Amino acid sequence: MKVLRYAALSVAAVLFLIPFYLVLRNGLATEQEITAPSWTLWPQEIRWENFAALFSNPAVPMVRSMVNSLVVAVLQTVGQLFLCGLAGYGLARIPHRYSNVVLYLVIATLMIPAAVTFVPTFVVVSTLGWVSDLRGLVIPGLFSGFTTFLFRQYFLNFPRELEEAARIDGLGHWGTYWRVVVPNSKGFFAALGVIAFVTSWNQFLWPLVIAQDQDSWTVQVALSTFLTSQSIDVVQLFLAAAVSIAPLVVVFVALQRFLVRGVTETGIKD
Amino acid sequence: MRHGRAFWLFVGPFAAGLLVFVYVPIGWSLLLSFFDARNTVTPTEFVGLRNYADMLTDAPFLRSLGTFSLFALFIVPLTFVLALALALLVNQISFMKAFFRSVFFLPTACSYVVASLVWKLSIFNGVRFGLANTVLGWFGAEPVAWTVSTSPPWYWLVLVTLRLWLQLGFYLILFLAGLQRIPQHLYEAAWIDGAGRGWQTLRYITLPQLRTTSVAVLLLLLIAAYQAFDEFYNVLGTDRGYPPFARPPLIYLYYTALGSGGQDFGHGSAGAVILTLLIAGVTLLQGRVITR
Numbered sequence: 001m002k003v004l005r006y007a008a009l010s011v012a013a014v015l016f017l018i019p020f021y022l023v024l025r026n027g028l029a030t031e032q033e034i035t036a037p038s039w040t041l042w043p044q045e046i047r048w049e050n051f052a053a054l055f056s057n058p059a060v061p062m063v064r065s066m067v068n069s070l071v072v073a074v075l076q077t078v079g080q081l082f083l084c085g086l087a088g089y090g091l092a093r094i095p096h097r098y099s100n101v102v103l104y105l106v107i108a109t110l111m112i113p114a115a116v117t118f119v120p121t122f123v124v125v126s127t128l129g130w131v132s133d134l135r136g137l138v139i140p141g142l143f144s145g146f147t148t149f150l151f152r153q154y155f156l157n158f159p160r161e162l163e164e165a166a167r168i169d170g171l172g173h174w175g176t177y178w179r180v181v182v183p184n185s186k187g188f189f190a191a192l193g194v195i196a197f198v199t200s201w202n203q204f205l206w207p208l209v210i211a212q213d214q215d216s217w218t219v220q221v222a223l224s225t226f227l228t229s230q231s232i233d234v235v236q237l238f239l240a241a242a243v244s245i246a247p248l249v250v251v252f253v254a255l256q257r258f259l260v261r262g263v264t265e266t267g268i269k270d
Numbered sequence: 271m272r273h274g275r276a277f278w279l280f281v282g283p284f285a286a287g288l289l290v291f292v293y294v295p296i297g298w299s300l301l302l303s304f305f306d307a308r309n310t311v312t313p314t315e316f317v318g319l320r321n322y323a324d325m326l327t328d329a330p331f332l333r334s335l336g337t338f339s340l341f342a343l344f345i346v347p348l349t350f351v352l353a354l355a356l357a358l359l360v361n362q363i364s365f366m367k368a369f370f371r372s373v374f375f376l377p378t379a380c381s382y383v384v385a386s387l388v389w390k391l392s393i394f395n396g397v398r399f400g401l402a403n404t405v406l407g408w409f410g411a412e413p414v415a416w417t418v419s420t421s422p423p424w425y426w427l428v429l430v431t432l433r434l435w436l437q438l439g440f441y442l443i444l445f446l447a448g449l450q451r452i453p454q455h456l457y458e459a460a461w462i463d464g465a466g467r468g469w470q471t472l473r474y475i476t477l478p479q480l481r482t483t484s485v486a487v488l489l490l491l492l493i494a495a496y497q498a499f500d501e502f503y504n505v506l507g508t509d510r511g512y513p514p515f516a517r518p519p520l521i522y523l524y525y526t527a528l529g530s531g532g533q534d535f536g537h538g539s540a541g542a543v544i545l546t547l548l549i550a551g552v553t554l555l556q557g558r559v560i561t562r
Binding site for chain 1: 273274276277279280281283284285287288289290291292293294295296298299302311356359360362363366370372373374375376377378379380381382383384385386387388389390391392393397398399401404435440441443444447486487490493496497499500503504507508509519520523524527528535538539541542545546549550553554
């Protein structure tokens, strides 16, 4: 029984790793090797010079698009944690006449996936003149009702004694939040932050719509453009894919604890 | 008064952004949907409900809902069953548990663009040296033109396996979390009552205890399938454009509102409103099922 379990899991694991193997094999081989009639298991010799070719290819804005992706992902992660954290705390802990109104506005957006409203959002963002602009890529994604809602639920369960101690020490809401609540919630912030970063790095539809000039492409848009274009250098395309995944693989390996927590927190709203 | 200022200090910036980037677009879109607006985002001529009537009788739009339904019919149960099965297996082992969990979760690091690249140009590339055709070749079968094969529609196999690979790990983690919340004493009680360790405990304890998780997973899978765009666009799209078949709702909307055939925001907005109402309806219905 035990052997069967491990056998089944191992087969599944191999199948799950095949795509990663293909990205590396195809990216580090020669075109002849990957188009050979019989399967080449691994390139005869690893072609490190493929990297130089990729990064010096003027038709593939690899460096520029990676930088764009990084800037967008970092700004969206930091911005979302900042804005949604504050709002979630305010909704959870500061009594106000309009508290319920704002909360209902937040909850109503939970039923509407952002992707479905990309046309309306594009209409507004293009009116603001933010097409092919960093602002258009970053700002509309900052105001996540879902993240705010998760923060509110989390802060509702934050131990009140800690806040009351801060209050006795003379701190107002602002001081309490930054000096007591945030430092004691690092794990939760990290969990939501990792999810926000991964989501932002991998998003495609919105950057495709908004980043129309080549200079504003994110790495996903750059990859997609070469994938769907006529003349493609397959080896370089796979190497570019490998380069685009690398930052996230690092995040996955280094921060998996937070990532797993983030998935559990964001996947199921209790 | 102090509370009042503090509240807006905390909530104000977010609330303002929510209004400008979520509610204004939805409101504007509602407005545009009653107007003629081609190549402009300002309403030109009031047409009443005509855009809606056009959309609801538009064969390609209705076909896109059919495409979504067909896609969901395969991908939702398949992901659900396999994620649950692998979660049960991972949950039952102790040696190398973290390793297997990480391997199944790793694809989540890939974007749909990267996965499309691998599926389209390496596994299912339709020529003899593609991985799928190489394997078929070992059994003496002829190569298949996967992504461009419409009869039989092999492109479905490409799209379904791609999404399965990419999203399974996420739901596996959710099932694992659900499994860990099941109190151990329930199993012990069942064993004392003479229940078998395999099928019976699964049927009478594990699955009922996973009800909340299962409902949530089904809802998330359905909503995710509804928004499918990335892999369809990248696997089936070419420099000659997108084929007329296999257009799920967002693909359809993308080409209506922003396609090269002229930007039609009136019809695009009406379509967005209809799609939003549909998904909101499903979520509400599901919410009532959960809280019942």
